Structures are given as structure tokens and as C-alpha cells.
Amino acid sequence: MMPQLPPSRAPFTKRHLLQIGDLNRLEALELIERAEVFLPFTQAREKKLPTLKGRTLVNLFFENSTRTQASFELAGKRMSADTVNMAVKSSSVAKGETLLDTAATLNAMGPDILVLRHGASGAAQLLARKVGCSVINAGDGTHEHPTQALLDALTLKRSFGHVEGLTVAICGDVLHSRVARSNVILLSMLGARVRLIAPPTLMPADVDRWGCEIYHSMVEGLDGVDVVMMLRLQLERMNGGYVPSAREYFRFYGLDARKLSYAAPHVKVMHPGPMNRGVEIDSDIADDPRVSLIVDQVESGVAVRMAVLEALASHGANDEVLDV
Amino acid sequence: MSEGLIHFINARLVDPASNYDGPGEVLVAGDLIRAVGPSLPRHPEARIINCDGHALMPGLIDLHVSTGEPGEEQRETLATAGKAAVAGGVTTMVLQPDTHHVIDDAALIDFITRRGRDQSPARVLAAGALTVGLKGERIAELGLMAEAGAVMFTNADKPIISTRTMQRCLSYATAFDGLIASRPQDPFLSEGGMMNMGELASRLGLSGIAVAAETIAANRDIQLAELTGAKLLIDMISAEATLHRIQAAKAQGLDVSASVSVHHLTLNENDLGDYRTFAKLSPPLRTEQDRLALVDGVRSGLIDVIVSGHDPRPAEEKRLPFDEAAFGASALETVLPAALLLYHEGLIELLDLIRALTIGPAQLLGLPQGRIEAGAPADLIVVDLGFPIRFDASRMVSKSRNSPYDGRTMQGKVLSTWVGGKPVFTAAE
Numbered sequence: 001m002m003p004q005l006p007p008s009r010a011p012f013t014k015r016h017l018l019q020i021g022d023l024n025r026l027e028a029l030e031l032i033e034r035a036e037v038f039l040p041f042t043q044a045r046e047k048k049l050p051t052l053k054g055r056t057l058v059n060l061f062f063e064n065s066t067r068t069q070a071s072f073e074l075a076g077k078r079m080s081a082d083t084v085n086m087a088v089k090s091s092s093v094a095k096g097e098t099l100l101d102t103a104a105t106l107n108a109m110g111p112d113i114l115v116l117r118h119g120a121s122g123a124a125q126l127l128a129r130k131v132g133c134s135v136i137n138a139g140d141g142t143h144e145h146p147t148q149a150l151l152d153a154l155t156l157k158r159s160f161g162h163v164e165g166l167t168v169a170i171c172g173d174v175l176h177s178r179v180a181r182s183n184v185i186l187l188s189m190l191g192a193r194v195r196l197i198a199p200p201t202l203m204p205a206d207v208d209r210w211g212c213e214i215y216h217s218m219v220e221g222l223d224g225v226d227v228v229m230m231l232r233l234q235l236e237r238m239n240g241g242y243v244p245s246a247r248e249y250f251r252f253y254g255l256d257a258r259k260l261s262y263a264a265p266h267v268k269v270m271h272p273g274p275m276n277r278g279v280e281i282d283s284d285i286a287d288d289p290r291v292s293l294i295v296d297q298v299e300s301g302v303a304v305r306m307a308v309l310e311a312l313a314s315h316g317a318n319d320e321v322l323d324v
Numbered sequence: 325m326s327e328g329l330i331h332f333i334n335a336r337l338v339d340p341a342s343n344y345d346g347p348g349e350v351l352v353a354g355d356l357i358r359a360v361g362p363s364l365p366r367h368p369e370a371r372i373i374n375c376d377g378h379a380l381m382p383g384l385i386d387l388h389v390s391t392g393e394p395g396e397e398q399r400e401t402l403a404t405a406g407k408a409a410v411a412g413g414v415t416t417m418v419l420q421p422d423t424h425h426v427i428d429d430a431a432l433i434d435f436i437t438r439r440g441r442d443q444s445p446a447r448v449l450a451a452g453a454l455t456v457g458l459k460g461e462r463i464a465e466l467g468l469m470a471e472a473g474a475v476m477f478t479n480a481d482k483p484i485i486s487t488r489t490m491q492r493c494l495s496y497a498t499a500f501d502g503l504i505a506s507r508p509q510d511p512f513l514s515e516g517g518m519m520n521m522g523e524l525a526s527r528l529g530l531s532g533i534a535v536a537a538e539t540i541a542a543n544r545d546i547q548l549a550e551l552t553g554a555k556l557l558i559d560m561i562s563a564e565a566t567l568h569r570i571q572a573a574k575a576q577g578l579d580v581s582a583s584v585s586v587h588h589l590t591l592n593e594n595d596l597g598d599y600r601t602f603a604k605l606s607p608p609l610r611t612e613q614d615r616l617a618l619v620d621g622v623r624s625g626l627i628d629v630i631v632s633g634h635d636p637r638p639a640e641e642k643r644l645p646f647d648e649a650a651f652g653a654s655a656l657e658t659v660l661p662a663a664l665l666l667y668h669e670g671l672i673e674l675l676d677l678i679r680a681l682t683i684g685p686a687q688l689l690g691l692p693q694g695r696i697e698a699g700a701p702a703d704l705i706v707v708d709l710g711f712p713i714r715f716d717a718s719r720m721v722s723k724s725r726n727s728p729y730d731g732r733t734m735q736g737k738v739l740s741t742w743v744g745g746k747p748v749f750t751a752a753e
Binding site for chain 2: 143
């Protein structure tokens with residue numbers, strides 16, 4: 001028997017989910033609340049909901065991402081959508097096909113929702129102008145990763161009961177992090193205080209205008225915080241380009257028990273994954289269930305993506321292309 | 325001797341060279357202007373052109389134009405660029421040397437100039453490459469190119485990394501008083517940059533180009549101009565900070581001049597909006613404060629020249645994710661109406677604006693055109709200054725239609741264009 005689901009409160013008016021900035025506070029809260037409703041279903045024995053029956057979801061991943069792709073695929077399948085994965089990197093792009101060629105081809109196949117992961121900032125916006133279906137940005141370059149921020153907010157809500165009033169420190173490679181950008185906007189919107197901690201070379205220009213507190217010292221930045229959100233540092237950025245070495249980075253910006261002791265006693269630690277253990281985070285912390293929310297984040301991920309899919313599916317099917 | 329007499333009447337003469345903006349008439353004989361005055365005697369055989377009170381001004385001289393010829397004709401040919409130019413009121417264009425085959429010797433200068441004469445309704449002049457193949461290593465044959473007609477020298481978008489090579493280029497060119505243009509951008513600081521560095525770039529997740537990349541390079545070349553006594557054009561500046569360097573250099577008495585593209589006078593970084601690649605330019609569009617400072621630089625004469633920076637790019641180079649899209653805009657057709665936005669907004673007097681598009685560049689290159697006076701070449705345009713247009717890029721004459729002004733309302737329409745006394749463009753009604 002299909003599980004019963006309470007109806008959604010408000011209709012979702014947006015056609016795409018390209019960046020957190022496109023959402024208002026109410027829409028963001030509604031998506032998070034809705035994801036909370038889905039959470040028990042992801043743990044139930046019978047996991048399928050009929051919401052997206054007959055709809056087609058295409059995962060278009062120009063960059064490898066096992067967990068995000070699996071999360072969207074599972075979310076789609078649990079909502080009964082036909083889910084297709086396209087790993088573009090290996091196929092057409094190698095033959096010189098551009099993003100828009102791929103988009104045109106896919107569009108002709110009439111999908112209802114396209115999930116895009118791409119290495120260039122703004123790729124999702126470009127795609128959204130060229131296809132007739134909804135587009136979900138699953139990470140574009142160093143711009144945004146909106147579903148990650150939503151799942152982080154849900155994780156915080158589950159753990160603390162609220163997001164408002166929390167002090168969250170986002171630490172690490174802020175410069176190249178789409179996760180940081182989406183989280184800064186969403187968490188600020190939801191009433192959290194956001195601190196950014198990074199060496200100056202990994203901090204974006206004019207970041208002081210984002211309305212966050214800026215720190216270059218972990219000890220100062222972590223002082224009294226409720227949540228520490230660690231970011232991944234790409235290994236190739238640790239060989240003298242941005243920071244001198246991995247060991248120097250870990251010494252000053254890696255999360256260990258000593259630095260964490262400056263945070264509030266009830267502090268929780270998050271990481272969008274995949275982790276570089278011993279570079280940005282100590283294994284003892286990452287694996288400590290009293291402190292780490294990393295497993296909860298993955299669980300929240302599927303629920304949030306179900307909520308986003310449901311919200312976007314309230315639109316009609318493949319419409320005309322809004323070319324500009 | 326009455327052959328080819330053309331008498332422009334009922335004109336509002338706009339001639340920055342004589343600082344005159346008022347009613348007047350112009351008589352053209354053959355390819356030259358024969359007389360200018362408030363009222364000229366009618367010659368029975370003269371063809372009368374009634375300007376109906378519209379502006380009659382020198383045709384525009386554009387010091388920074390790229391085409392795809394030779395080698396990348398899909399972007400633009402000399403013929404299509406020339407047609408676009410005269411439709412936009414540009415009667416002389418100076419072509420950048422960074423074509424597929426770099427214009428770095430006398431034979432290629434000769435080729436471009438001849439081909440321009442045959443194919444383009446606008447006058448075509450060539451800028452020679454400063455170094456062989458634009459590689460920044462060996463000085464190109466500047467003297468031979470100058471003899472063949474090169475009007476200036478530049479390494480285009482490829483900065484000369486070696487300070488010593490740049491010093492020698494500047495030094496060598498003083499022997500024949502050659503003008504050297506430098507596009508100031510430190511290649512290391514700007515590496516991988518896509519737009520102006522700042523809050524917007526950070527938010528969009530695009531790699532930024534700091535203003536310092538421009539000032540560092542401009543500083544270096546200004547100091548080398550001081551060292552060598554060379555005649556230096558700091559080409560296409562984008563930031564207020566650079567303007568301060570230009571001001572200091574001029575105050576010091578150096579032979580340094582500056583140009584700005586019309587885009588940087590009329591657009592700012594916010595025009596990139598939702599990753600609009602058609603506003604992806606090099607140098608990048610900066611802030612509104614920079615834009616207003618540049619406009620003021622033109623007004624005060626600190627900036628000598630306004631260029632189009634015409635850089636035609638076919639759609640397939642632009643309809644890409646922002647990081648992958650080409651820099652540049654197709655601009656010959658919009659240079660005048662876009663520049664006139666500044667006049668209509670009351671930011672600048674008409675004469676000051678038109679000066680940087682006509683006599684300013686003419687004086688820099690020592691050209692006889694760009695002025696309305698007896699004996700000057702009859703390169704003229706009739707312009708309806710107030711004519712409202714909604715710019716439609718799909719109707720552009722240029723082979724590439726990558727314009728950041730698509731859909732924008734502007735004022736100013738070229739009614740007719742005359743090169744050497746010949747009508748080369750007449751606007752459709």
C-alpha cells in the first residue's frame with residue numbers, strides 16, 4: 001500500500017531551482033518543512049510515492065559526483081519518476097558537443113526535470129534559458145549548489161529544532177566553494193549568523209559585503225559557535241598555489257579536537273563530502289556520532305531533493321523554450 | 325571643375341576641431357571639402373543635400389577594430405566590417421594586427437590596406453604588430469611597416485611580458501615618431517579572470533580581474549615611455565585608478581594618451597546580469613563609479629580617444645557557459661548611438677564627445693580627416709541626433725551580432741555617410 005502524504009501547503013511558483021537567491025524565505029522554509037515530511041518515508045520499508053508517476057527526470061552530470069547523482073536518482077525513483085542518468089563527460093562532450101547542443105538534444109526527448117552538474121558557473125542559468133522543462137542546479141562551477149544548502153538547513157533543523165539564531169562557521173576553501181555560497185545566502189535568510197573562516201588566499205574578493213563575519217583564525221572564528229561546516233579543499237590547491245602545503249593547512253585550518261574545543265559545548269560538525277581526512281578534518285571528529293552530522297546530511301539530501309522535485313513538478317510538463 | 329560638387333545645406337555643423345556647433349553649410353568638391361561657412365554661394369551644378377537641420381559632422385575614426393580577415397572570415401571580413409562601419413558612421417577604421425595571420429610585416433600591411441581599399445566602403449588603415457608573431461620576443465620591422473602605411477603599432481591583447489623587450493620597442497619607434505599602443509593588463513594577475521574582481525564576481529562564482537592588473541601594466545609602460553621618450557597610447561582603459569596614472573603622466577609632460585571603448589562608457593559590471601556572455605569584454609566592465617570617472621575623463625580631455633573595440637564573435641563562441649565564452653563585442657554599428665547616450669543623459673557636451681571620436685584620433689595618428697575644414701578629406705556623416713531606436717541585434721550589418729546592446733533603447737541615427745565625397749551609406753526610411 002502506498003503511504004499517505006499530507007498535502008503541500010503552498011504552491012511553488014518557480015519553474016527552476018538555479019540558485020538560493022531565487023527563493024524567498026517562505027519558499028525555502030516550505031521546501032525544508034516539506035522535506036521533513038518526506039524523511040520518515042525514506043526510512044520506511046515501502047519507500048515509493050506516486051507523486052511523479054509518468055514524469056521523466058534526467059540527471060545530466062558533466063562532473064563526476066557519485067553521491068549527489070545517487071541522491072537525485074533515489075529521490076526521483078522514490079517519487080516514481082522515470083530516472084535517466086547521463087554521464088556526459090565520457091560521451092558527447094569529448095566529441096565537441098557543447099552544453100547547448102546537449103540541451104537541445106535532451107529537450108527534444110521531452111524530459112520534465114533536468115538536473116545539471118557542470119564545471120562552469122552559470123551553466124544552469126544558460127541551460128534553463130534553452131530548455132522547456134524545469135532545471136535543477138546540482139552544482140555549477142564555483143557559483144551555487146542550492147540543494148546542498150537546503151539539505152544542510154534541514155539537517156540543522158533536525159538537530160537543533162531551528163536554524164534561526166544559530167551561529168554557523170563555514171571553514172575552508174570559501175573561494176572555490178559553491179556549497180559556501182549557497183549556504184551563506186540560505187542560512188542568513190533563515191536567521192542564522194554566518195562566519196567564514198579561511199586563509200586570505202581562499203577568501204573571495206569583497207566577501208565582507210556578504211553580511212558574514214570574516215576570520216582568518218580558526219580559534220577566533222570557532223569561538224562559541226553552534227555549528228562548524230567544513231569545506232573540501234581540492235588537493236591540487238594545496239601545493240603552493242593557494243596554501244603552502246597540506247600539513248600547514250591542517251595545522252591552521254584543519255578541524256581537530258583542540259580547535260573544536262573553542263566552539264560551544266553542544267557543537268555539531270558538518271561536511272558536504274567527500275572528505276579529505278587528515279587534511280581538513282580529523283577522522284575522530286568526522287566519525288564521532290555525538291558531534292558529526294555528516295551521515296544525517298546524506299539522509300536529509302534525499303528528502304530535500306524529493307521536496308524540490310515535488311515542488312517543481314507542480315508545473316506543467318515540457319513548455320515552450322523561453323529563449324533570450 | 326564643377327564635377328563632384330556637393331553642397332550640404334541646412335546643417336547643424338558639429339566640428340570639434342574648430343570647436344564649432346551651429347548652423348552652417350559645407351561644399352564638397354571631388355574627395356575634399358572645398359568650403360565651410362554659415363552660408364555658401366550656390367553653384368548651379370552642385371548636388372544639394374538638405375540636412376533638414378540634422379547634425380553634419382566628420383566621419384568617426386575608430387582606432388581599435390578587429391575583423392577576421394585574413395584567416396577567420398567566419399567572424400568578419402573587411403567587406404562586412406566596412407559595411408557595418410559606414411552604417412554606424414565610422415569612416416576610418418584602424419585594424420588590429422592580431423588576425424589569424426599576424427600582421428607583422430610590410431607585405432601584410434600592404435595587403436590589408438589594398439584589400440581594404442577594394443572591399444571596404446570605409447577607409448581601412450592598419451596597425452602593425454609590435455613584435456614578430458605578437459610573441460613578445462623580437463621587435464617586428466616597425467620602420468618598414470610604417471613605410472608601407474602602418475599608422476601605429478600594438479601587441480594587441482597579448483601583453484609583452486619582458487619589460488626589456490617593451491622598452492626596446494618603445495625606444496626603437498622614437499626613431500620615426502611611431503605611435504605605440506599598449507593594452508594594459510598584467511597577464512599573471514589577470515590569469516583565468518572572467519570579469520571585474522569584486523563582490524559581484526564573488527557572488528557569481530566567476531574568477532575576477534583586479535583593477536591592479538591594469539594599473540600595474542599601465543604604470544610599467546608609462547615609466548618606459550618616460551625612459552624612452554616614446555609616444556604611447558594606453559589603449560582601452562577600464563578603471564578610474566588607471567585614469568589617475570594617465571593624468572599624472574600627462575601632467576609630467578610625457579607623450580602619453582589614452583583611449584576607452586564606448587562599452588566602458590555606457591555599461592558596467594552589472595550588465596553581465598545572469599551570466600550574459602555578450603557583455604563579457606576585455607578589459608572587463610567595471611563598476612558604475614569607474615564608468616562615470618571614464619566619462620568625466622573624456623569630458624576633461626584626459627582620455628583622447630573613444631574606440632568601438634569592435635570584436636566580432638560568431639554565436640558559437642558566445643553561447644557557451646561564461647567561463648568558456650569568448651571576450652568581445654561587435655560594436656561598429658553601436659559606437660555612435662551608444663556614445664550619444666552620454667550626451668542625451670547630459671553627462672557630456674556634444675563637442676567633447678565627438679572630439680574623442682574624430683579629431684582626437686586624427687591628431688594622434690596625424691591624419692588629415694576628422695575635421696570639417698577646407699582642404700580636408702570629405703569624410704562626413706549626417707546624423708539625426710534625437711532619433712529614438714530600439715537596437716535590434718538581429719538586424720546588424722556585421723557578420724557577427726554579439727552586441728551587448730540588444731534590445732536597448734538609444735537615440736541617434738546615421739542618415740548618410742560620405743567617404744571622400746562619395747555616398748557610401750544611406751539609412752533606410
